[in-house]
Amino acid sequence: MSKYVVSSSPHIGNDRTVMTIMLDVLIALLPAVVGSVVFFGFYALFLEVLSVAAAVGAEALYNVITKRDQTIGDCSAVVTGLLLALNLPVSVPFYVPIIGSAFAIIFVKMLFGGIGKNFANPAIAGRIFLLLAWASMMTAYVKPITWTDGDAFVYFRCILKGREGLLDVAALSTATPLASLRTEAAGLDIFNMFFGEIGGSLGETSALLLLLGGVYLIVRRVIDWRVPVTFIGTVAVFALIYGAAKGQALDYILPSIFGGGLFLGAFFMATDYSTSPNTKLGLTVFAFGCGIITSLIRFFGSYPEGVSFAILLMNIVTPYIDKAFVPRPFGYQPKKGAKA
Amino acid sequence: MRKGLGYEIFMTALVLVIIAGVAGALLGLVNHFTEVDEEELIARKATAVYDGVLVPYVKEGVAAPIEENYGQVLGVYNAEGKDVYVIVARGVGAYKGSLDLLVNITDGKIAKIAAYEANETPGLGSKALQDSYFSAFYGKKITSDFKGFTFVKGPAIAPDDVSAVTGASKSSTAVINAVNIAVKWYQMRVLTGVQQ
């Protein structure tokens, strides 16, 4: 046998696979998962497990029915299910994450050819599907439960009695900070918005915990720092301009950044490989677009939160961004007089 | 045999004219049988808010309709000899521009409301067009200093607050606008008349 192997590129590989990347993402999401249990009790964990199980189950079932190779081993369905669950308010009934995950996996991912071929982030599309399907359920946020709400067993009671048990202790429906942001920025509790003691979806309340995971992903080079930095930076600049127009230039910046699902979206959802551009410049443009659309929806649209819509829209534009920013081959000189 | 260009143009025009003429005649004939009397249509729909005979409201040459930037009164009907007014009110701000309601004001109180011409999104906006929502207005005594209902998102606090239907704030707004213009009409045309 010859010593030289003839093969096509790539010739250099490493031990990084889809599975290891997905495991990294799961590790990065761990703080947010723990946070969701701390803020909303064990019913949150129940929803997360249910959502993951439904996502994996849907993918397995699809592969069986269409007689394809089983693909659940790459863990991407686990990530999709978990991300979707983190986007839900804790007050949703059990069937919401199941239907959402199944829709995300089957309609958004598998029907388009599976991982790497989906046109939009399945978790984002699943969330928007649920938001349009059950608008009132998906915006019925409850305040985080705390030890002061009762005895030390409050967390366990939630899991034993399920959703009703949770609504017993945390029946207070609360507007998210974002809902009031458009008109009034002063008086928002920035401290709690950063640590997570506010109403919101399971995983979006604590900016700190998401930041921990995000930094881990950047350090591990799973995601490109350009996306979250540009995305969050654009939102901050827009908030600055909006605030300046209202005469309170600085008041809007921090609530805009820490409120809503911006951190969750910027670190975990906008960075999805198959639905974001391939080049660094392209990624920056992509994230800039996400930031602009998010801000426009938040301040001028009819929904209080626009992160998921922004990411979905930019997902759709991604092929065109890729086309517009074709990398220049090394050493390539444009011909004089030739049209670009 | 080749015919001239003029002949061809003439024949083309003739055929088109004949087709259009026959079509027009046919439509006229059908229209004769299916013509809907607007008054009758309103009276038929008005049975949703009032069980009885209604006649167009005329009073001393004062034109019934009024118009504001949030809505307008398209027409008013009343039951003869009774203090019953059925107001066709249009409120702006709906998902599809505007919507028309029938508002029955009996003995100075809002008695019944029904959708007259409204085509909001089924399942969303249509929730603001159901009796369960309209009942928030029922029983309200209209005095000359009543300022109209106030639209609020979230729970109603003040006595004249009406909270929006979740997921249908546009339709809710339009409904409140329509009720308010009906109330305003009642104040302008009926209450001030009584006081004079």
Add this chain to the structure above:
Amino acid sequence: MKSNRLNTLTNGIVKSNPTFRLVLGTCPTLAVTTQALNGLAMGAAVTFVLLCSNVMISLLKKVIPDRVRIPAFVVIIATFVTIVQMVMKKFLPSLYDALGVFLPLIVVNCIILARAEAFASCNPVLDSALDGLGMGFGFTLSLTFIGIVREILGAGSFFGLPIGSLGNISMTIFILPAGGFLVYGTLMALVNYLTALAENRKYAPSSKKKGKKEAKA
């Protein structure tokens, strides 16, 4: 000859179903199918117009000069549409309100003009009538089918009758435009798959046309 006529009739229902195979008249298909009854009514209106205009155009095909045939067709179609509209306004006012602008828009529904141009203007009267009837039935069936699915999922009812307590957990998205695309695309894939299965053709699942429904999702 007889089986030929039968073919003309069934052609529009299955083989070249205007909604799922020819993808004609998509605008009313997506817009009015929020409820099964609306779909059925729209289908019935289109069937009537299609039948009448096909017969009329087939009768007049020798008389209408070739270069003004499109205006002539449109006048004929518009006449029948207006008749339907007037009759419906008189006798079915609630349905008339529900169908809204899509009723007069039947005039420019591409199924009708397409059948007039492609079939009725070059076929005998009886065949044209059968073709109109078949196409109309196909359209009605498809619209009712889409309407049933959207109504059950989106409003939890079947032809206006509530199904248990399904209305409490119904998914609003299915009566919004996005859900229309979703249901339409999925049903189209299903129908195409089943038709292909029936024709015993090997059909790779990956070639299902899925892009359409997601355009708005």
